[in-house]
Amino acid sequence: MHADAPAYAALERTFARLSALNGASGILGWDAQTQMPDGAAEGRADQVAVLRGLAHEILTGPAVADRLAEAGTEVLAPEQRANLAEMARSYRHAAAVPQDLVEASSRAVSRCEMTWRSARADSDFARLRPELAEVLRLQREIGAAKGAALGLAPYDALLDGYDPGMRRATIDPLFAELRAWLPGMIAAIRERQAAGVQPVPPEGPFPVETQRAVGLRLMEALGFDFARGRLDISLHPFCGGATDDVRITTRYDAGDYARALMGVLHETGHALYEQGRPTAWRHQPAGEARGMTLHESQSLIVEMQACRSEAFFDYLAPLLREAFGRSGPAWEAENLHRLATRVEPGFIRVDADEATYPAHILLRYELETALIAGDLAVADLPGAFNDGVRALLGLAVPNDRLGCLQDIHWPGGAWGYFPTYTLGALAAAQLFAAAKAAAPDLLPGLTRGDFAPLRDWLRAWVHARASLADTDTILAEATGRPLGTAAFRAHIEARYLG
Amino acid sequence: MHADAPAYAALERTFARLSALNGASGILGWDAQTQMPDGAAEGRADQVAVLRGLAHEILTGPAVADRLAEAGTEVLAPEQRANLAEMARSYRHAAAVPQDLVEASSRAVSRCEMTWRSARADSDFARLRPELAEVLRLQREIGAAKGAALGLAPYDALLDGYDPGMRRATIDPLFAELRAWLPGMIAAIRERQAAGVQPVPPEGPFPVETQRAVGLRLMEALGFDFARGRLDISLHPFCGGATDDVRITTRYDAGDYARALMGVLHETGHALYEQGRPTAWRHQPAGEARGMTLHESQSLIVEMQACRSEAFFDYLAPLLREAFGRSGPAWEAENLHRLATRVEPGFIRVDADEATYPAHILLRYELETALIAGDLAVADLPGAFNDGVRALLGLAVPNDRLGCLQDIHWPGGAWGYFPTYTLGALAAAQLFAAAKAAAPDLLPGLTRGDFAPLRDWLRAWVHARASLADTDTILAEATGRPLGTAAFRAHIEARYLG
Secondary structure, rough: OOHHHHHHHHHHHHHHHHHHHHHHHHHHHHHHHHHHHHHHHHHHHHHHHHHHHHHHHHHHOHHHHHHHHHHHHOOHHHHHHHHHHHHHHHHHHHHHHOOOHHHHHHHHHHHHHHHHHHHHHHHHHHHHHHHHHHHHHHHHHHHHHHHHHHOHHHHHHHHHHHHHOOHHHHHHHHHHHHHHHHHHHHHHHHHHHHHOOOOOOOOOOOHHHHHHHHHHHHHHHOOHHHHHHHEEEEOOOOEEOOOOOEEEEEEOOOOEHHHHHHHHHHHHHHHHHHHHOOOOHHOOOHHOOOOOOHHHHHHHHHHHHHEEEEEHHHHHHHHHHHHOOOHHHHHOOOHHHHHHHHOOOOOOHOOOOOOOOOHHHHHHHHHHHHHHHHHHHHHHHHHHHHHHHHHHHOOOOOOHHHHHHHHOOOOOOOOOOHHHHHHHHHHHHHHHHHHHOOOOOOHHHHOOOOOOHHHHHHHOOOHHHOOOOOOHHHHHHHHHOOOOHHHHHHHHHHHHHH | OOHOOOHHHHHHHHHHHHHHHHHHHHHHHHHHHOOHHHHHHHHHHHHHHHHHHHHHHHHHHHHHHHHHHOOOOOOOOHHHHHHHHHHHHHHHHHHHOHHHHHHHHHHHHHHHHHHHHHHHOOOOOHHHHHHHHHHHHHHHHHHHHHHHHHHOOOOHHHHHHHOOOOOOOHHHHHHHHHHHHHHHHHHHHHHHHOOOOOOOOOOOOOHHHHHHHHHHHHHHHHOOOOHEEEEEOOOOOEEEEEEOOOEEEEEOOOOEEEHHHHHHHHHHHHHHHHOOHHHHOOOHHHHHHHHHHHHHHHHHHHHHEEEEEOOHHHHHHHHHHHOOOOOOOOHHHHHHHHHOOOOOOOOHHHHHOOOOHHHHHHHHHHHHHHHOOOOOOOOHHHHHHHHHHHHHOOOOOOOOOHHOOOOOOOOOOOOOOHHHHHHHHHHHHHHHHHHHHHHOOOHHOOOOOOHHHHHHHHHOOOOOOOOOOOHHHHHHHOOOOOOOOHHHHHHHHHHOOO
């Protein structure tokens, strides 16, 4: 095929180089969070900026543009055509934004992230405000530039950078449905849990080495390939690294084993997606994970759908008792499962349970779309944020540290990212329901720590498809219908009100 | 100054980018030796190849060549002129070798290194021979190409890549002197040590965590800046990383604490040089370490000159007794010092003491100059190697694993590197003698673990000079004379025959 398609073949070579460059950036990013001494931060920022600058140069250079046009006229196999489409998408996103805007935004984000750390610590929104306004101004410019090139509204253009093909027109009705029934559902669950058996937290301390050993054992059970990945420690858990080198992190609290463990399970879900991408395409755009909705669905299928099921706690409880050398009522499967499925509105998004989490996202989505549209001023953000928390979660935000200063996304220039968390939760519920229907041994397997039925299904229907199809197609073929809220609602009802 | 020197200013920006790229490669190289899962090796090779290819492209692009010519006509401060000279040197080295030769050599080296690992394990030189011959053929081509561009003989051109300004014309008389007196000196030391008190090795095991704690404590005493560096574990100790991120490694043997400890001290010597480079020039060629002779001198000043002195063992012995919770005659300073200064010819270069080490280098220098000149065939290497070991060390090599297969340098394409080990030992002795003369509190300080007098002197006379002057100038200004063998001979005589 390549002999007849010289332009396409040349593009494959260029994108393989870009994949290597991005892999290098991924390892440097992992290192910065896990290994790097403090004094190296400035030099590391330079290194990553140079790598990203070179990748942008290569991607937007005339060689790529000309060959994309030529390759469009070449005879290609269907998968090559899908790859070419992804190449073109990457090119259009990159070429849409002038280099000086990329650099201005990158500098503004670096400054704003730095200020954010201290502003959050001191709960001082006023300190962040001018720099956040500058980041927003540049995001709006980027959204406008990408939107013009891609034929999209600015917010959709930003969103498309994280989740190709996702649009406000898809999100708005889904989120409207959630908004309609979620607050009532949360109230019903809270009432039910208040009236039911109260769970007892197991008493610590839980040695960090034991927590790590348990995490590694579960990663192995889940099918994480340690020849192509690692588990380390960082302040904020993440899944990073490079192709064939997938590195996840967690953080340990000697007083609470569940936080690190659930972090490991969540990130292992992301990692299985990365490790399950098709080998033949792993250095090409079509071999990349499809987008953040499907990525988050994979972490939540593991963490929330599989590993907070009653079935899984039949496996987990004795494993924990043995590992920590403990026993008693607090260590019974039923009690541990009750603890892991406790619903309680709180201020902090990353600490939220699966029922209240969407409320945090509905609010952020509403605010960031308004900010990008120019319908909300940065100065009015704290008030709007606090009003939203009161309306959606019934809580009075006492300070901005527990309010609009809690997340790095906005100062960090990740606008259009938030909705994918909840879209991922919807997709996870829908995919897990389909997997259970297709693999009757899935839930029984979990009682023995056997994740093979789930993993094999996900590998075939999601991981191996990578970016060879779009999110809609992957979801529709895997579950028989487009993304909706029904499966998520059914899941929440079954688990919490069943 | 920059306003009047636009070409020079543009070059500084380009070389700062190259410094960032090289830093990224340095961190990826460190990661490959210390963290990377096995399955990531191929992807990592691609990442590093792409980074190195991009660096070569940037360095040899027309923009650099044109600006070097222009900048030569601009008004520059003396340090800028030194920087420009280093830029030109980098450019000439890189531009001299055609890209296809660089890539052919890189591929041949990758293959040959891989084969070398198994050939060494099986002591099978025949298996390595064809690939080693190919690496040599390409090194000769590279030497010829660089030589033509630099006006140097091929071996000098290769040597200049590791140690700018170093020439066979400098090395040959120095090595001839060593060859004249070293074998007799070794014999005399052996006789003296055989007739003297025999040292008693302390009995293990020595817990790895304790070894690491001792290493960290000594690094701190030496002045290693942990805000800009780390200590880790790798199979072969090295000093790597990036500017402001200097990462050294060692490996631990629970039965022998001395090996890891001396590795830490050696690499800390390298690290102090890297960390002591002048801040204002740290992303420019003039701010880089001068070359391998001075680099090795810094590791050997710490490991061999300072940390095998009797003075240092007065500090080290009680520290070790306390750390390992041990006591007795084996743990007395005098005994430990005797152990650390034992001279005994052996087959393996990296295990050699400071008196026999130069013999290993004299042999390798003789052989690699002959191989590059075409005066020795690869097929005749094992025989020539074994003859040399017999002549210089009086040992009969039983197999090639203990002979010409022991080092990675030749399969790894590092031709012209070996002599710098012994040139470094000569420079270390000369610099240490000058430092002692200039700082009378240097040796007394070592008895208390106070390295400040030595460190301050090295920082001023070597580290801070970076590549702002050449090796000859730095050595002459620091020690009052050119590189010679006299200080090394005096050192060996004083320590072993005094």
